[in-house]
Amino acid sequence: MNVKAANSWTTNNALGRNGGMTQNSSLDTAGPPLGWNTEIPHSARVYDYMLGGKDNYPPDREVGDELLAAMPFIRGVVRANRAFLQRAVRFAAEVGISQFLDLGAGLPTSPSTHEVARAVDPDARVAYVDSDPILLSHARTLLPASGGRIALAQADVREPDRTLDLPELQELLDFDRPMALMLIGLMHLFGDEHNPYGMVARYVERLASGSYVLFSQFTADFSPETAGELERISADAGEPVAMRTAEQVARFADGLDLVDPGVVQMPYWRPDGALPADSEKVFLYAWVARKP
Ligand SMILES: C[S@@+](CC[C@H](N)C(=O)[O-])C[C@H]1O[C@@H](n2cnc3c(N)ncnc32)[C@H](O)[C@@H]1O
DSSP states (O other): OOHHHHHTTTOSSGGGOOTTOOTTOBGGGSOSOSSOOTTSOOHHHHHHHHTTOSOOOHHHHHHHHHHHHHOTTHHHHHHHHHHHHHHHHHHHHHTTOOEEEEETOOSOOSSOHHHHHHHHOTTOEEEEEESOHHHHHHHHHHSGGGOSOEEEEEOOTTOHHHHHTOHHHHHHOOTTSOOEEEEESOGGGSOGGGOHHHHHHHHHHTSOTTOEEEEEEEOSSSSHHHHHHHHHHHHHTTOOOOOOOHHHHHHTTTTSEEOTTOSEEGGGSSOSSSOOTTGGGOOEEEEEEEOO
């Protein structure tokens, strides 16, 4: 199977369609949608297809079906990740957080961060950040009807200060007040050569006390065969996914107070009903923690 396609839902540059990215450029000045071509697959729409979203086209579904044929369980995994995102955002909103910084946000497949947060707090503010200009131009067409208090910004999140200092974020979010920093389905894209722990520590350093971090990442501790297959496919595509152990995942929360139940296999983080079938196979860890 096409390794680029197989890797497409995990990475930014898969399928090689993201050329011409300008880091930190504002969407407001980005001009018309950049190369949004529905005749070729795009990683974000393939992911949207896996999630059961509506923002995908036949070429995206073709790649999605190829992936599913190779790794049938992958749909359950991406859905578990999205379900965790929703539970964690709801949790943060319920403890009083009204601003959300969603890094590596992907397409706003419904219910997205702002929809979940606003079900609790109609005034919640959400900044979506992603490096992919094509994805952002599409997200921009999906979000205008959502009533302001939403920012979409393009950045390479491996640069925390440049990201946090973007005018779109500075204008929308009050960094003197607690917020939720979302690192969901993101950090496994960055191996140790990208200084992932230093990167997260710098984001956390700039958060106000009382802020929360919402986190998920791949591991080979569960379903090692499928996790290994994804690892192999990603490496073959030149965009390796960094699987991490429970201990390595917990290290990202150093200096934070983990919210119960701590670092757990994702579906077991405060499930809001009966666990989906095959939850024990989901090869991601998740946690939520509070900055003291
Ligand atoms: C698998 S998606 C996760 C989407 C969403 N957070 C979720 O969990 O459903 C990973 C996202 O990270 C983005 N991404 C990858 N590398 C990035 C970088 N260096 N800076 C910002 N975003 C990046 C990709 O474009 C993609 O949209």
